[in-house]
Amino acid sequence: MAGTGVTYAPRPVADQLSLRRSNLSLVLRHLDASGPLSRARLAQATGLTKATVSSLVAELAERGLVREGDVERGAVGRPGHQVQMNGPGACGIGIELNVDYVASVVVDLAGRVVASDHLALPASRLGPDAVLDEVARVADAALAVVAAESSHAAGVTLALPGGVDATEGTLTYAPNLGWREVAVVAALAERLGDRDVPVRVDNEANLAALGEYRAGAAAGTPDLLLLTGEVGVGGGVISGGRLLRGGRGYGGEVGHMQLDPHGDECGCGRRGCWETLAGLTPLMRAAAGPGDDLLDPTVPLEHRLTELSRRAEAGDARTLAALAQVGSWLGLGAALLVNVLNPTVLVLGGYFATLGPWLTEPVRRQLTERVVAPGAGGCRVQLSTLGFAAAVRGGAQVALDAVLDDPTIVSGPVTASRPMSTAGA
Amino acid sequence: MAGTGVTYAPRPVADQLSLRRSNLSLVLRHLDASGPLSRARLAQATGLTKATVSSLVAELAERGLVREGDVERGAVGRPGHQVQMNGPGACGIGIELNVDYVASVVVDLAGRVVASDHLALPASRLGPDAVLDEVARVADAALAVVAAESSHAAGVTLALPGGVDATEGTLTYAPNLGWREVAVVAALAERLGDRDVPVRVDNEANLAALGEYRAGAAAGTPDLLLLTGEVGVGGGVISGGRLLRGGRGYGGEVGHMQLDPHGDECGCGRRGCWETLAGLTPLMRAAAGPGDDLLDPTVPLEHRLTELSRRAEAGDARTLAALAQVGSWLGLGAALLVNVLNPTVLVLGGYFATLGPWLTEPVRRQLTERVVAPGAGGCRVQLSTLGFAAAVRGGAQVALDAVLDDPTIVSGPVTASRPMSTAGA
Secondary structure: OOOOOOOOOOOOOOOHHHHHHHHHHHHHHHHHHHOOEEHHHHHHHHOOOHHHHHHHHHHHHHOOOEEEEEEEOOOOOOOEEEEEEOHHHEEEEEEEEEOOEEEEEEEEOOOOEEEEEEEEOOOOOOOHHHHHHHHHHHHHHHHHHHHHOOOEEEEEEEEEOOEEEOOOOEEEEEOOOOEEEEOHHHHHHHHHOOOOOOEEEEEHHHHHHHHHHHHOOOOOOOOEEEEEEOOOEEEEEEEOOEEOOOOOOOOOOOOOOEOOOOOOEOOOOOEOEOHHHHOHHHHHHHHOOOOOHHHOOOOOHHHHHHHHHHHHHOOOHHHHHHHHHHHHHHHHHHHHHHHHHOOOEEEEEEHHHHOHHHHHHHHHHHHHHHOOOHHHHHOEEEEOOOHHHHHHHHHHHHHHHHHHHOHHHOOOOOOOOOOOOOOOO | OOOOOOEOOOOOOOOHHHHHHHHHHHHHHHHHHHOOEEHHHHHHHHOOOHHHHHHHHHHHHHOOOEEEEEEEOOOOOOOEEEEEEOHHHEEEEEEEEEOOEEEEEEEEOOOOEEEEEEEEOOOOOOOHHHHHHHHHHHHHHHHHHHHHOOOEEEEEEEEEOOEEEOOOOEEEEEOOOOEEEEOHHHHHHHHHOOOOOOEEEEEHHHHHHHHHHHHOOOOOOOOEEEEEEOOOEEEEEEEOOEEOOOOOOOOOOOOOOEOOOOOOEOOOOOEOEOHHHHOHHHHHHHHOOOOOHHHOOOOOHHHHHHHHHHHHHOOOHHHHHHHHHHHHHHHHHHHHHHHHHOOOEEEEEEHHHHOHHHHHHHHHHHHHHHOOOHHHHHOEEEEOOOHHHHHHHHHHHHHHHHHHHOHHHOOOOOOOOOOOOOOOO
16 A cells, blocks of 8 residues: 555536546546557447446437447457547647747647648747747647548647746746736737637746646656756656646746855856756857857757767867767756656656767766765656647647547537637537 | 646546546545535535535445535525535544654544554664564554554655655655655554555655645635755645645655755755754854753754743843844845745744744745745745644645545445555555
8 A cells, every 4th residue: 555646626527417427538548548459448448338328429429539440350359340539539739939940740639740831930029929820820720620621620729938937828928038027828819710710828938847747758657757958958747647737837947056156156146056057048158169150149940959960970189079068068957856856767858869979978976976865766768859839739629639538529520611619618 | 818727737537436436536625625524515615416415424424424514594495414425434643753752643534633643762773673662562552543543544654754756655855854765654554464554654844834835823824835844944835726745755855955055064965954044053053142951962852942942031142133034044045946936925834933923024024125026926834833843743744645545445434443454546
């Protein structure tokens, strides 16, 4: 007997109507997690009767969310059709607005990436109004893709590089954009006008953590820490299978942990922040010689990262020393977080993944040395395979999760000619 | 539309039997959270029909978990009896084993402390076998109290000062006890022999956080961070209403965060750990003059803390400077954690609470300066009112939560003559 995963608040109501909704969700989530299953196996897995499962599957099929799959020939019983997620039944849209680009992805219920887009945009120079006009255009294009697929748009989730009050739907602060207190959800919903689609917002690293949790190399690991290197250092925490958001949704702010009281001044005005030790700027500064292109802000970041990797591969001593030093500071902060959070996997994303071949070892070494629990508390280190696309992927998934949680928000098959809507959401 | 509290794993099965169990739990948790309620109000609050609520209440009463309360005279309708938790229906037992004491508490379903005990024990000098014999005796005494109350023993939870694998029921490491890899749950269950009572184990700071969450001044705050000063610095995190345990249950290890790379060596062999900056030892060292009793390990800690408070109250400059310095380091580490976790409340426990009058302000100042989100992300600072009793309180609650989660583990009223059991658990 062990385990103390207790909750305090009474759980949601479970009357007959919500029981049906909850069972529809249960079946859909099982299919989502396990892939195609026969009704018999679904019954086994959920503990529901076969008759109930058949009725639930029929309703899900009517709503366009599942479909008949291949015939399963098991060891016992009659062969039966498997049931599987119907990808085109619904799509989620994730959009990321960052300092110099807008990116988007459309993901269907089966996890297929239906479309993706990436567009350079000097967001920090334009004001919120002009930028949100552009974001709305990107959302419009994504919604058009969903309509062309005769699918339901389950929602649009916007990922932002800053502190987000997700409940209020506002961006509170985004130093790198120069924005404060922008009611982004209201602004975007207004721009999308009669397209009655749910709009949500969250911090980019939080959504990237969700993306990794749902579609990354460590998908399904309930205790996962994502550390992502972009202009700053971002963090997203999945704890017990849920995104750790904190009381106001500001959780995962790791870039300004003070790790060296005698360290350099940070752009935030404080001293010795993690970003000043393990961020892109200190890496480039340590790696660059005099007049080096690595420090030229007019050269696109990808090109500078490619050049850095090339030098590291060629065995350049200055580059390797810079990577070892930044990797060590990255590992030191990671070890601190691993002590607090005890994740099963630490995913390195953004440019930490790009430079993973040189950063992973120093990070592992610090975890081994500095995590108090034996064997780094069981934490392994993995590189993101989603890279910079993790946040949009997580955003799309947030929209799809609304369908998985309550399949009745999708009313049934739509045709291309019918106006797209979230149908009773 | 906002909020991304999604989960990945399919939720538990909801067939008719588990629905009944879940509704019994729902009603019991509502009464637990709200206090006495009429059946009509319970129906309103849960969304269940009045007939269902009456049937559920009847079953809970039969199991001895609720009872009729005062007559409620509302504005409308006939006056009716309220239903309330029946305290003696079940009791939870929390036991804390620390470096120099064993403490225990028996708490009933209504939150009443039925009994408590505190016993000096040089645990770090005796081996695990002798100490666990003593713990078993304390558990036995607590079980006798429960039996004398004609109550059900819902379980015993042991709080330990170290890394605990709660799933396996083992203490992995406890530097201050000098223990490694002790299968405490098995050892204690064996000593309790035919007393068929569930035994659980967890880290003391985790359980203290649960204690604060359930019975402290900030009870019910879903995002709560507890920092407790004892021999080391302990941390416990409640996130979204659940204890953050991490993949193997090692979460909340905050004492060895490296906050000063140039700092003093720590007992753990590392350098600049938080404990070396905000722990009891650096505080006493900074506050003490030459040959000062504050540094005498033979003087009980309570006496030394009382003396320190006396000096601070008297305005002694050295003492006040030491408290300001330690408070500042405490706040610096707290700010880092508040950035990562965004708690709504930071509870200071253990001797941080005892010395709260002098530590709170420097902590608040650091939060204001160092938390990136505006207004410290909404985090307020409170002193624990449970103090050193928080861990045993949390332990008792973990046992009681098993009943709140599944009231059917209690089979019905017991009499003093019937052997105590967890009846079908």
